[in-house]
Amino acid sequence: MTNTLNTLLIEKANSGTPSDTQPWCAYVYDLHALAAHAQHMKQQLPRNCQLYYAAKANPDVRLLQTLAPHVDGFEAASAGELAHLNKQQFGKPLIFGGPGKTSEDLQQALHQQVACIHVESLTELKRLALLCAHTGRTQAIMLRMNIALDGVASSKLQMGGQATPFGLDPSDLGGALALLQESPKLQFEGFHFHSMSHQLSVENHLKLMARYFEITRQWESQWHIRCKLLNVGGGIGVNYECVDEQFNWSEFCNGLGQLITQHDMQTRQIRFECGRYVSAFCGHYVMEVIDLKQSHGQWFAIGKGGTHHFRTPAAQNHNHPVWVHRNGQAAVVLNSTVNVVGQLCTPKDRLHQQLPVQELALGDFLVFTLAGAYAWNISHQNFLMHAPPEVVYLD
Numbered sequence: 001m002t003n004t005l006n007t008l009l010i011e012k013a014n015s016g017t018p019s020d021t022q023p024w025c026a027y028v029y030d031l032h033a034l035a036a037h038a039q040h041m042k043q044q045l046p047r048n049c050q051l052y053y054a055a056k057a058n059p060d061v062r063l064l065q066t067l068a069p070h071v072d073g074f075e076a077a078s079a080g081e082l083a084h085l086n087k088q089q090f091g092k093p094l095i096f097g098g099p100g101k102t103s104e105d106l107q108q109a110l111h112q113q114v115a116c117i118h119v120e121s122l123t124e125l126k127r128l129a130l131l132c133a134h135t136g137r138t139q140a141i142m143l144r145m146n147i148a149l150d151g152v153a154s155s156k157l158q159m160g161g162q163a164t165p166f167g168l169d170p171s172d173l174g175g176a177l178a179l180l181q182e183s184p185k186l187q188f189e190g191f192h193f194h195s196m197s198h199q200l201s202v203e204n205h206l207k208l209m210a211r212y213f214e215i216t217r218q219w220e221s222q223w224h225i226r227c228k229l230l231n232v233g234g235g236i237g238v239n240y241e242c243v244d245e246q247f248n249w250s251e252f253c254n255g256l257g258q259l260i261t262q263h264d265m266q267t268r269q270i271r272f273e274c275g276r277y278v279s280a281f282c283g284h285y286v287m288e289v290i291d292l293k294q295s296h297g298q299w300f301a302i303g304k305g306g307t308h309h310f311r312t313p314a315a316q317n318h319n320h321p322v323w324v325h326r327n328g329q330a331a332v333v334l335n336s337t338v339n340v341v342g343q344l345c346t347p348k349d350r351l352h353q354q355l356p357v358q359e360l361a362l363g364d365f366l367v368f369t370l371a372g373a374y375a376w377n378i379s380h381q382n383f384l385m386h387a388p389p390e391v392v393y394l395d
């Protein structure tokens with residue numbers, strides 16, 4: 001990636017005196033790297049596992065097109081995402097989850113013939129049963145469950161294992177299964193679990209998988225049901241603090257293979273719906289330095305753009321990894337630290353605090369890595385009505 005990106009940065013810097021003309025700001029996506037990464041993820045998984053992409057991480061059409069040949073399908077978390085994915089006609093199954101689905105959302109999902117709907121509450125199950133009875137359509141469903149996670153380490157973003165609006169409480173399972181028995185148009189496929197995101201530990205994620213397998217087994221014998229499929233969600237984290245210490249997917253897949261054998265899960269399909277870990281690595285957000293100033297003894301580098309384009313550092317409250325591409329102007333800052341900020345009139349518009357730099361000048365590029373997931377699409381893009389960044393695809 002870096003070589004091709006470097007070539008692009010050099011070309012951009014040479015295409016005019018950057019700071020004197022229109023300063024540059026862009027998302028740069030390496031589609032080749034994205035394809036290779038997704039292919040690797042899919043290849044490493046045990047045979048009875050599937051890899052879906054959670055489009056919420058980044059629904060950019062070119063990214064989706066690149067991923068389509070390498071994933072088993074796509075997960076949508078809203079009617080809008082569902083319509084967006086459906087429009088692309090990838091010929092890959094679409095699955096539909098997320099809390100608070102209205103009858104209209106469910107109707108759209110039925111109309112689009114989604115492969116599976118993840119039901120998040122008894123109300124939703126009743127809504128769907130009614131719609132299927134009226135339309136005569138049959139629909140495959142999974143019950144999303146929010147289970148206790150005793151003995152499993154938590155991550156910094158929990159959707160389950162505690163009180164949350166996601167999934168069904170285990171105390172509602174009996175009611176849900178009774179409703180399913182009365183609704184022949186709803187085909188129960190199995191359970192869906194997505195309990196946490198930002199998981200950085202292979203060991204802890206394997207413990208989580210083991211918990212899912214155990215509870216599935218327990219419920220199967222308790223309720224006399226059989227699950228064809230288990231959706232184990234996404235949640236694999238990206239290490240923004242120590243970029244060289246990423247989640248080891250191959251090691252995880254090895255451990256998962258052993259767990260599947262231990263829990264006798266070989267005859268069930270195990271489905272992942274990963275977002276962040278699929279697309280984060282392929283994206284870079286580039287800001288050109290448009291001002292350098294000192295305030296109360298600290299340097300500030302003001303870049304073209306900011307958190308209205310790239311909310312990830314503010315959303316995660318972290319210093320986002322960034323490097324400097326020098327563009328040949330004489331350095332203004334030498335061997336110091338700078339606060340990297342954007343163009344918004346709020347002190348919250350900080351992307352990196354106290355970044356050590358050897359040299360920095362106007363016109364240099366600040367290159368933020370790991371910007372391919374939950375970045376542009378989670379940003380408050382209209383705040384102050386600045387122009388959007390350019391989007392460049394390296395393929």
Ligand SMILES: Cc1ncc(COP(=O)(O)O)c(C=O)c1O
Pocket residue numbers: 054057097098159194196197198233234235236273274275276277
């Ligand atoms: C139900 C569900 N599935 C999958 C994902 C994707 O998670 P991640 O991007 O952490 O892999 C999320 C994220 O919030 C989710 O809520």
